[in-house]
Amino acid sequence: MNNVASVLSRLITSALIIILVAMVSYWVLGLISPDETRNLNLAQYLLQVVSGDLGQSQFYHQANLQLVLQVLPATFELVLVTSLLVVLVVIPLGLFTAIAPQHKLARSIMAVSLIGISLPVFLTGSIMVYFFAVELNWLPTFGRGTTVPIGSWQSGLLTVSGWQHIMLPAATLSLALLPLFLRLLRAELLQVMQSNPVRLAQAMGITPWRIWLFYGLRNATLPMITMAGLQFGTLMAYTIVAESLFQWPGAGSLFMQAINRSDGPLVSAHLILVAIMFLSVSAIADLAYGLFNPHLAAWRRQ
Amino acid sequence: MTLSWLRYPTLLCLCLLSTLASANTLRVAYDADPVSLDPYEQLSGGTLQLAHLLYDPLIRWTPKQDFEGRLATAWQRLDSRTIRFNLRHDVTFSSGNPMTALDVKWSLLRAKSSPDFKGIFKPISQARVIDSHTVDLITEQPYALLENMATQLFVMDSLHYQGFDHNQRAKDAVEKHGHSYASEHASGTGPYHVTQRQQGTLLKLTRNPVYWDHASPGNVQHISLTPIHDSATRSAALLAGDLDLIAPVPPIDHYRINKHPDIQLFTRSGARLISLQMNQQRRPELQDIRVRQAIVHAINNKGIASKIMRGFATPAGQQSPPGYQGHLASLAPRYDLALAQKLMQQAGYGSGFRLSMIAPNNRYVNDAKIAQTVVIMLAKINIKVDLVTMPKAQYWKKYDQASSDLMMLGWHSDTEDSANFSEMLAMCRNPDSGYGRYNGGHYCNPEVDRLVSASAKQTNLKKRTQMLQQVEQILYQDAAFVPLHWQHLAWGARKGINIKDVLTVMNIPYLADLVVAQP
Numbered sequence A: 001m002n003n004v005a006s007v008l009s010r011l012i013t014s015a016l017i018i019i020l021v022a023m024v025s026y027w028v029l030g031l032i033s034p035d036e037t038r039n040l041n042l043a044q045y046l047l048q049v050v051s052g053d054l055g056q057s058q059f060y061h062q063a064n065l066q067l068v069l070q071v072l073p074a075t076f077e078l079v080l081v082t083s084l085l086v087v088l089v090v091i092p093l094g095l096f097t098a099i100a101p102q103h104k105l106a107r108s109i110m111a112v113s114l115i116g117i118s119l120p121v122f123l124t125g126s127i128m129v130y131f132f133a134v135e136l137n138w139l140p141t142f143g144r145g146t147t148v149p150i151g152s153w154q155s156g157l158l159t160v161s162g163w164q165h166i167m168l169p170a171a172t173l174s175l176a177l178l179p180l181f182l183r184l185l186r187a188e189l190l191q192v193m194q195s196n197p198v199r200l201a202q203a204m205g206i207t208p209w210r211i212w213l214f215y216g217l218r219n220a221t222l223p224m225i226t227m228a229g230l231q232f233g234t235l236m237a238y239t240i241v242a243e244s245l246f247q248w249p250g251a252g253s254l255f256m257q258a259i260n261r262s263d264g265p266l267v268s269a270h271l272i273l274v275a276i277m278f279l280s281v282s283a284i285a286d287l288a289y290g291l292f293n294p295h296l297a298a299w300r301r302q
Numbered sequence B: 001m002t003l004s005w006l007r008y009p010t011l012l013c014l015c016l017l018s019t020l021a022s023a024n025t026l027r028v029a030y031d032a033d034p035v036s037l038d039p040y041e042q043l044s045g046g047t048l049q050l051a052h053l054l055y056d057p058l059i060r061w062t063p064k065q066d067f068e069g070r071l072a073t074a075w076q077r078l079d080s081r082t083i084r085f086n087l088r089h090d091v092t093f094s095s096g097n098p099m100t101a102l103d104v105k106w107s108l109l110r111a112k113s114s115p116d117f118k119g120i121f122k123p124i125s126q127a128r129v130i131d132s133h134t135v136d137l138i139t140e141q142p143y144a145l146l147e148n149m150a151t152q153l154f155v156m157d158s159l160h161y162q163g164f165d166h167n168q169r170a171k172d173a174v175e176k177h178g179h180s181y182a183s184e185h186a187s188g189t190g191p192y193h194v195t196q197r198q199q200g201t202l203l204k205l206t207r208n209p210v211y212w213d214h215a216s217p218g219n220v221q222h223i224s225l226t227p228i229h230d231s232a233t234r235s236a237a238l239l240a241g242d243l244d245l246i247a248p249v250p251p252i253d254h255y256r257i258n259k260h261p262d263i264q265l266f267t268r269s270g271a272r273l274i275s276l277q278m279n280q281q282r283r284p285e286l287q288d289i290r291v292r293q294a295i296v297h298a299i300n301n302k303g304i305a306s307k308i309m310r311g312f313a314t315p316a317g318q319q320s321p322p323g324y325q326g327h328l329a330s331l332a333p334r335y336d337l338a339l340a341q342k343l344m345q346q347a348g349y350g351s352g353f354r355l356s357m358i359a360p361n362n363r364y365v366n367d368a369k370i371a372q373t374v375v376i377m378l379a380k381i382n383i384k385v386d387l388v389t390m391p392k393a394q395y396w397k398k399y400d401q402a403s404s405d406l407m408m409l410g411w412h413s414d415t416e417d418s419a420n421f422s423e424m425l426a427m428c429r430n431p432d433s434g435y436g437r438y439n440g441g442h443y444c445n446p447e448v449d450r451l452v453s454a455s456a457k458q459t460n461l462k463k464r465t466q467m468l469q470q471v472e473q474i475l476y477q478d479a480a481f482v483p484l485h486w487q488h489l490a491w492g493a494r495k496g497i498n499i500k501d502v503l504t505v506m507n508i509p510y511l512a513d514l515v516v517a518q519p
Helices: A002-032 A034-038 A042-050 A064-099 A104-118 A121-135 A160-194 A196-203 A208-245 A251-260 A264-292 A294-301 B004-021 B045-054 B101-113 B146-150 B231-239 B251-259 B289-298 B301-308 B337-346 B367-379 B392-400 B418-426 B446-457 B461-478
Strands: A148-150 A153-155 B025-030 B059-061 B067-069 B072-079 B082-087 B124-131 B134-139 B192-198 B202-207 B222-227 B263-278 B313-315 B353-360 B383-390 B406-411 B482-494
Touching: A002 A034, A002 A042, A002 A264, A064 A104, A064 A153, A064 A160, A064 A208, A064 A251, A064 A264, A104 A160, A121 A160, A121 A208, A121 B231, A160 A196, A160 A208, A196 A208, A208 A251, A208 A264, A251 A264, B025 B231, B045 B192, B045 B202, B067 B072, B072 B146, B082 B101, B082 B146, B101 B124, B101 B134, B134 B146, B231 B251, B231 B482, B251 B263, B251 B482, B263 B289, B263 B367, B263 B418, B289 B337, B289 B367, B289 B482, B301 B313, B301 B367, B301 B482, B353 B367, B353 B392, B367 B383, B367 B406, B383 B392, B392 B406, B406 B418, B418 B446, B418 B461, B446 B461
Parallel strands: B025 B222, B353 B383, B353 B406
Antiparallel strands: A148 A153, B059 B067, B072 B082, B082 B134, B124 B134, B192 B202, B202 B222, B263 B406, B263 B482, B313 B482
């Protein structure tokens, strides 16, 4: 019973947030393309949005929803590979810096990670391009490379050229997110290692690796999930910069072009869609939190 | 064993090299995507560049600024109103239809119906078909620039664009941003056919196997055109070997591109004038010729050209760049701060006033930086400027409404002739005739109007030159606008691509004639 109520209240809040965002996007629409709002008042606009009609782009003469959905696979794959890179780098580095906090290498990792958090994405991106594309000539500078259609989904993750092309933008984006997660994981691990269950486990003679991975990491993962949900918004903002820099044909590029072309309907539709994505991701993060958290799981069993 | 990790980067490099070796494809990136395949949908440099690849005009400018026959083998002036063109017999459109005089007539009619092009083709009253391969272009009145017009008359396939498309829209419709049939389907006589098009992402062209111009030395079989909006990304892609040819190259990257052993930079003086319009309609102060002179004298356009444009521009004192009929060498840039301050005092504005100003931030090279510098320079004569810069999409709406006191405008003559500057920027604004369409300053001098109109009918070159030079002299004395500089052109290319051999002063590369040295 309690469950149903919480889901219901969550749905109602989400709907309210989307309506609020729709109001803002109506205002943005009027700001960029005043002609569009002349024969369309706020109530009519909201009704359209609620019925799933996000209008038509002035430039492309196509439905906004369809336009964004067409380019969303590119952005999704970029976000996916970025997250993968973050996870692959953060877990070993986080473990290492927490297990041997005084080690010289651990200290330098923490110091270098400060650079990642303090440099803006367009700068790290330009530096990466300079080294890996211009000087070393290892990776391509722009575009998505060859894509393969899987149904209506154009995927770049099935070709060598696609992977070559995704490396620089994904690495750039993950550099911006890495330090935060690395520091969080390290702090959490240090804390967990001091906790009673871990001490008990150590006293029982369980191997250190087992303690680190199963007691430490698992407990430290929880705040990471919350943080990942919160950082999704930041990642969306960064993808706009990275996509423009690497000419990545995704939703961020589409959004920038729409702004440059004064395509009001597309800009406002994009705002609403980003709000919906944001809400879905935080819902997923909360669900995942419930799954991973033993307290919640135990409470559910009762 | 320890060196085995080196294998992967090396393999990768080999892969990249192998793509370079297939030099049949020329990989080009511009700053923007041509919005349409239709040569008459949008008047812009991008459209013209593409039109020369998919279509042919009757005649064209050579890189050395002469006329050269294309679809016309010969042409002669019959009288002051008529030029007769003899057309090639061996030309077919990509649909397979043969090209005849009827196509020329139909294309002219279509151009005259296009909102963007009707102004340009207004002087031509009709195309008279003499026989299947002879056509006369006739003007309403004696007209000196008929040949210049013919360079813009791209011939389209009149039979192909008959009837309706699957949306029941007429195939010959010209609709701006309307995704009309012609904007997505090209049937021209040009050197290339479209093989793939993803708007905003990629345009792939393949050489026309039956192109009529067998004398062309060009050896580029395939072209891929990618729009890359970010200028740093564009330069990096060229430096990394992902591209063969880019334009424009921002001044800040010139040094790096020049220094690179496998890449060359090509710059040349251009004919695009960057200017400021002083809106007399909004501000009575600007109606005072002394105030306008003071503003012109307060702006150090030589400094802008050398410091902000890094020498990538020629400071201007008039509209017409050197080489144009109206250019007067004596009209040099004026910068004299003491004189400017004196003029302000004489006009009674010693303590200054406020002006609003707008400028685009993604249209001209360094546009926003130039505008910011102007703000600082005008502060020295106590004019406080409130500057707003914006993307070009918003900018042109504001400009059309003349909604600010100072407005930046760049102009490249549509006809490669001095008169076009004056017709569009200096003549009194007249919505019926279209003259003064971009005269954001609302400057109006009947003498200028009289001289420019007379020059259009004057076919005696010497007299016409005098008239156009007189116009420049008057505009200079009246300080009708603030001339800043003529923007230069810059292309970056892989070694072996001699873009300068095929590039016109209008910044149109004839890529079909480009000879790429095989590595």
